[in-house]
Structures are given as C-alpha cells and as structure tokens.
Amino acid sequence: MKKKILVLGGGPCGLSAAWELSRYGHDVTVVEKESKAGGLCITNEYKGYRFDLGGHRFISKNKELVENVCKMMGDELLTSNRKSVILLQGKTFDYPLSAKDIFLKMDLWTNLKAFTSYVIAAISRVVFRKKDVSFEDWIVNRFGRALYNLFFGPYTEKLWGISPKRISTDWASQRISLLNLKDVLFRLFKLKRGTPRTYAKGYYYPKKGIGQMFDIMSEEISRMGGKIILNATVSRIKAGNGGVEGVCYLQRGVAKSIECDAVISTIPLPDLIKAFPEYLTANIIGHTAPLTFRSVRFLNILVDLPDISDNTWMYVSEGKYIMTRIQEPKRRSPFSAPEGKTSVMLEIPCNENDEIWNCPKEQLLKRCLGDLKELGIDIQDKVIDCFTTSVTHGYPVYSLDYAAHRQKLFDFLDQYENLITCGRQGTFRYIFMDTAMEMGITAAQNLMLDNLWKKADVQLMRSEKELIEVTSVTA
Ligand SMILES: Cc1cc2nc3c(=O)[nH]c(=O)nc-3n(C[C@H](O)[C@H](O)[C@H](O)COP(=O)(O)OP(=O)(O)OC[C@H]3O[C@@H](n4cnc5c(N)ncnc54)[C@H](O)[C@@H]3O)c2cc1C
Known part of the structure; x- marks a missing residue:
C-alpha cells in the first residue's frame, strides 16, 4: 500500500x-x-529588482546533486565567480584573509603585533597544550590575539549578538580558513614550492x-x-x-x-x-530554551547607478558599523536589476523584536547610508527606493x-x-x-x-x- x-x-x-x-x-x-x-532561499521582486534573503549561491561536494540541479534548471542557471573582500580601517583585504595581504597592507606596528602574538599562540599551543573551549580560544590559539581583536572578535560578536567566549568552537573549523603564516614565510624564503590551498571561486546562481x-x-x-x-x-x-x-x-x-x-x-x-x-x-x-536563533534584517536599496563595485560580498568587521555584509545582487546575476541600474543589499543581524528589528525603514536607511559613506560607498544621492525583509531563524546560535x-x-x-x-x-x-x-x-x-x-x-x-x-x- x-x-x-x-x-x-x-x-x-x-x-x-x-x-x-x-x-x-x-x-x-x-x-x-x-x-x-523556498524557506531562507526565496527571492523578492520589487520594481524590476530582485533580492534574496542574503545573497545565496549554490555550491556542493555532491556531484550527483549538482548534476540534478543543473538538469532541473537548464538554461536558467548561470555560473559566476566570486570575489569577496573585507573592509577594515579604510582598507580592503582579501577574503578569505591572506597573511601576505595583511603583511602588505597593515602598518609595521600592527604587523609586528600580529606576528608576535601569532608566534606566542603557536608556541603556547605546543608547549602548554592550550585547549579550545570557545570560539575565541579557537581563533586566538591559531591566529593570535592581535588578529582576533582586529578581524574575528568584533565581526563574530556582531553576527551572533553574544560574546565569542560564549560561542562553541564547532562553528569555526568548517567556516574559517586557516591563515598559514608558516606557509607564507616558507614560500617567501623559497623553502617551499607548489600552489597554496585555495578556495573554490566558481558557483551556480539562477x-x-x-x-x-x-x-x-x-x-x-x-x-x-x-x-x-x-x-x-x-x-x-x-x-x-x-x-x-x-x-x-x-x-x-x-x-x-x-x-x-x-x-x-x-x-x-x-x-x-x-x-x-x-x-x-x-x-x-x-x-x-537554550536553542535560540539569531535573526537578520535585510535592507534592500534600489540605486540609480550602473555599478558599485566588482565584489560579490564585502564583509564589514568593525563593530561600529551596523551591517555584517554588503552585497550588490547584480554581481550574481545581471537580471537582479533593470538595465543601467544596480542595487545594494545589507545584512543586519539582530534579535526578533529588538531595536534593529523594530527600527522604521527610513531611520534604518539613514543610519546605513551614513555607515556606507564612511566605508567608501557614497550612494546618498542615488537612492531610488528601498524596502526591508527579515528572517527570524537566520542562524542557530551555537x-x-x-x-x-x-x-x-x-x-x-x-x-x-x-x-x-x-x-x-x-x-x-x-x-x-x-x-x-x-x-x-x-x-x-x-x-x-x-x-x-x-x-x-x-x-x-x-x-x-x-x-x-x-x-x-x-x-
Ligand atoms: C543570510 C544568509 C545567507 C546564506 N547564504 C547561503 C549561500 O550563499 N549558499 C548556501 O548554500 N546557503 C546559504 N545560506 C543557508 C541556506 O539558506 C540554508 O542552508 C537553507 O535555506 C536551509 O534549508 P532548510 O529547508 O533546512 O531550512 P529553511 O530554509 O529555513 O526552511 C524551513 C521552512 O520551514 C518553514 N516553517 C517553519 N516553521 C514552520 C511551521 N511551524 N509550520 C510549517 N512550516 C514551518 C519555514 O517557513 C521555512 O520555509 C544562507 C543563510 C542565510 C541566513
């Protein structure tokens, strides 16, 4: 039966x-x-513009799944390459972080601090067998305190809404690419050859x-x-x-x-x-009760410009800025905006019914345009319209x-x-x-x-x- x-x-x-x-x-x-x-994977259309709930892309380890999705989508599936960056202190860094990039773009004092704390962390791991209890430990034990304070700590606290001391290490190992400083130094002094480990850049997008x-x-x-x-x-x-x-x-x-x-x-x-x-x-x-979810509010801005940047994602590390990521949907598909126009989508983590969740759209836009200007993206006079979307169950809080x-x-x-x-x-x-x-x-x-x-x-x-x-x- x-x-x-x-x-x-x-x-x-x-x-x-x-x-x-x-x-x-x-x-x-x-x-x-x-x-x-469609769940978290729906796309909203407004005045000829399209916005996901946080720009998505499709990649998989499973060849059969990829083949089935390609078959189902036919010509409707595009392939794109990703280029993501981290915006910090007026500079633009590679995403995922690369030690070479940090070395070249940071001042001597920051480099010195980063290097010393990296060496201290590496030695402590071996000599004192330091254990990772929290997300903070995981990062500090591998990257050192200086890089944690610059890149990882503020971003993680903004994303999850709690101290990284209270976040499990489980999230880190699958998500954070290791900055292999040893590898960089060996290559610099020609003690190692071959290509370093790289991230997958290509992805599918309808x-x-x-x-x-x-x-x-x-x-x-x-x-x-x-x-x-x-x-x-x-x-x-x-x-x-x-x-x-x-x-x-x-x-x-x-x-x-x-x-x-x-x-x-x-x-x-x-x-x-x-x-x-x-x-x-x-x-x-x-x-x-302890299994809570972090919510996300998305500010979707219609912009009267042909393009803003060539980045798929821009990560915003500093805690003083409200958003964690900035996206230009057109980078994923040219069909995301009418011809000659573009758009910007901001991901703003929050908790359901907190100040950000309840903030009126106009107020949120004003705050975000100010943040964007400071980050070098001045679109104040180019806004056609905007709308917000939100999800209650964005991230399970580990x-x-x-x-x-x-x-x-x-x-x-x-x-x-x-x-x-x-x-x-x-x-x-x-x-x-x-x-x-x-x-x-x-x-x-x-x-x-x-x-x-x-x-x-x-x-x-x-x-x-x-x-x-x-x-x-x-x-
Ligand atoms: C900002 C952001 C960006 C992301 N980017 C990517 C990306 O680039 N690539 C990628 O692969 N993944 C990405 N993801 C993850 C991806 O969205 C999820 O992995 C995927 O949506 C999970 O699918 P799901 O069906 O398990 O859950 P969901 O998509 O959450 O679906 C659950 C469904 O259950 C429904 N539901 C809930 N309660 C009830 C109820 N009581 N009765 C009936 N229905 C109910 C909901 O309405 C929803 O439709 C991203 C997620 C976020 C938040």
Whole structure:
C-alpha cells in the first residue's frame, strides 16, 4: 500500500525530500507556514529588482546533486565567480584573509603585533597544550590575539549578538580558513614550492535569484503529483503507540489536520518538540530554551547607478558599523536589476523584536547610508527606493553547550520511528542549502527503504571538520 508522507516546512530541505519522494510516485504533502515555498532561499521582486534573503549561491561536494540541479534548471542557471573582500580601517583585504595581504597592507606596528602574538599562540599551543573551549580560544590559539581583536572578535560578536567566549568552537573549523603564516614565510624564503590551498571561486546562481531554483522545484513536485499546502503553520503532532499518526496545522486561522504514515520535519527543532504537548516533561522543555536563533534584517536599496563595485560580498568587521555584509545582487546575476541600474543589499543581524528589528525603514536607511559613506560607498544621492525583509531563524546560535541540549531533543524524538527531523532548523546546524537538500533527499530515500529510523546518518551529514568550500564541486 502507498504510504502517506508529510513533509513539514517547504525550504530547500523539505522541498528536496518531496521532490525525491514524488519522483518515485509517493503520496507526499508539504505543509509550509509562509505564502511561498523556498524557506531562507526565496527571492523578492520589487520594481524590476530582485533580492534574496542574503545573497545565496549554490555550491556542493555532491556531484550527483549538482548534476540534478543543473538538469532541473537548464538554461536558467548561470555560473559566476566570486570575489569577496573585507573592509577594515579604510582598507580592503582579501577574503578569505591572506597573511601576505595583511603583511602588505597593515602598518609595521600592527604587523609586528600580529606576528608576535601569532608566534606566542603557536608556541603556547605546543608547549602548554592550550585547549579550545570557545570560539575565541579557537581563533586566538591559531591566529593570535592581535588578529582576533582586529578581524574575528568584533565581526563574530556582531553576527551572533553574544560574546565569542560564549560561542562553541564547532562553528569555526568548517567556516574559517586557516591563515598559514608558516606557509607564507616558507614560500617567501623559497623553502617551499607548489600552489597554496585555495578556495573554490566558481558557483551556480539562477538568473532570477536563488528563489527561482525552488520555484522550479515546487512546480516539478506539483507536476509529479505532490501537494504543497501554503500559509499552514504546524501546531501539533498527533502521536500514538505506533508513532506519529497525523499533524494539525492552522491555515488562515482555521484549524485543520492530516493523517499520515511518516513525517519528515524541517521546521525549527524547538518548535517541533513543543508540538508534542501531551508527551512533554518540564525537563524536555528545558532543553528547548537554550536553542535560540539569531535573526537578520535585510535592507534592500534600489540605486540609480550602473555599478558599485566588482565584489560579490564585502564583509564589514568593525563593530561600529551596523551591517555584517554588503552585497550588490547584480554581481550574481545581471537580471537582479533593470538595465543601467544596480542595487545594494545589507545584512543586519539582530534579535526578533529588538531595536534593529523594530527600527522604521527610513531611520534604518539613514543610519546605513551614513555607515556606507564612511566605508567608501557614497550612494546618498542615488537612492531610488528601498524596502526591508527579515528572517527570524537566520542562524542557530551555537552556545557552548548547545550540542548537549540538542542531543536530549533528538533522544526524545527517537521514540517515534516514523518521524525524522532534518534541515538547518530541524537539526539546529549551521549548514548550507546543498547540505539541507542532501539531508532531505537522503531522508526520503531512507523512508522509501523503510530505514527512516537511521536518523544519525541524515542529521550528521557533512559534519566533518573540513573547510566546506575547499572541496566543493563548483561551476
Ligand atoms: C543570510 C544568509 C545567507 C546564506 N547564504 C547561503 C549561500 O550563499 N549558499 C548556501 O548554500 N546557503 C546559504 N545560506 C543557508 C541556506 O539558506 C540554508 O542552508 C537553507 O535555506 C536551509 O534549508 P532548510 O529547508 O533546512 O531550512 P529553511 O530554509 O529555513 O526552511 C524551513 C521552512 O520551514 C518553514 N516553517 C517553519 N516553521 C514552520 C511551521 N511551524 N509550520 C510549517 N512550516 C514551518 C519555514 O517557513 C521555512 O520555509 C544562507 C543563510 C542565510 C541566513
């Protein structure tokens, strides 16, 4: 008999699960809270301009996934090269940071401090076997205090909204390229040959924004017989002795429910847990509270200029500036702005309902234009219009003990063999869209093989402590 499968959340993970299941003719329904599927990967259109929720790009280590996405997108997929920089103290540095660049652009005193603290850190690591407890330790032990204070500390605190002393090391190893000073010195004195390790530069990007990928995927799911219910917020999981039996949701204020044989959930892990009210103990609820998410507000500015720069991303390290990254969407696709015009998108981290979250658009624009001018991007007289967008679940906050709390919630869910939680919000992991898609596809394949109980294989995918971008299959 055909199984009735529910997918909770229609972001890249949920849609990929539904895509895989409908390809094999399964009865699948996606339940999505918003009026459009795509999750963090939607693109908003306004007056002929297109803005993602923080410019996205598609790269992956998985050749099969890349091939399937290319096939699905056909001519709608562009290939681009990335060029990212860090803006600091009126100077522009390479991203990822390169020791040679720092050496050439910083004054002698800063270089001396950076070098001395790097050497102290390197020696301390070996002699005192210094352990990494927090993100701050991880960076200071590898780069030294001076570079931490310049580049990493202020940026990280602005992004996460908490001291890097309270952030787990887990985030660092996959995301931060090691500045190999030893390597640079060896090459300088010709003691080493060969090319240094480099980042993947090429990436894929749809003509009409990242959301186009998931618009096309949604159309394919519907064409193959899958259903996507929009404006539907999951509110309760109906469970019995045999596992999960159905899901209740609210659609435009009306309570509805659907029966099911299995569930692939991609909604935020704490929300999924709270949807089991009859079965929760105070202890379990206690483990949901520390798993918080950092929100992001995006200021999307329409600009009456043909171009602003040739950078894909500009990282803003200093804490005095409100934004973490500046993006010109046209660098990803020329279809992001009308001909002869361009746009700027700013990523502004915040917490839901704080001062930034509630700041009126005009006030935010004034503040940001001032910041941009100081950073050397003066577009004050060129603004055509602007609008803001926001996400509540931008980044899972990796507090020092987040993994232990998350494990307790996974353990609670393990009693339901026919339910798996996956995706970025569902596993509380800082993963990219390709890993979210792989998780959805693998969960669907496990379900089709009656192996849905094999949860760790899916939830821990790509958790190897290796820089993601170095080994990706790119455009
Ligand atoms: C600023 C920013 C930039 C990024 N840039 C990149 C990039 O360049 N490349 C890259 O690969 N990745 C990037 N990412 C990461 C990428 O967006 C995520 O990895 C991806 O969206 C995760 O997909 P997901 O389906 O797991 O989660 P989501 O996209 O968050 O989808 C979850 C879905 O569940 C729905 N939902 C939540 N609660 C409920 C409920 N109660 N009932 C029903 N539905 C619910 C949500 O509305 C959402 O649609 C970026 C992320 C951010 C924040």
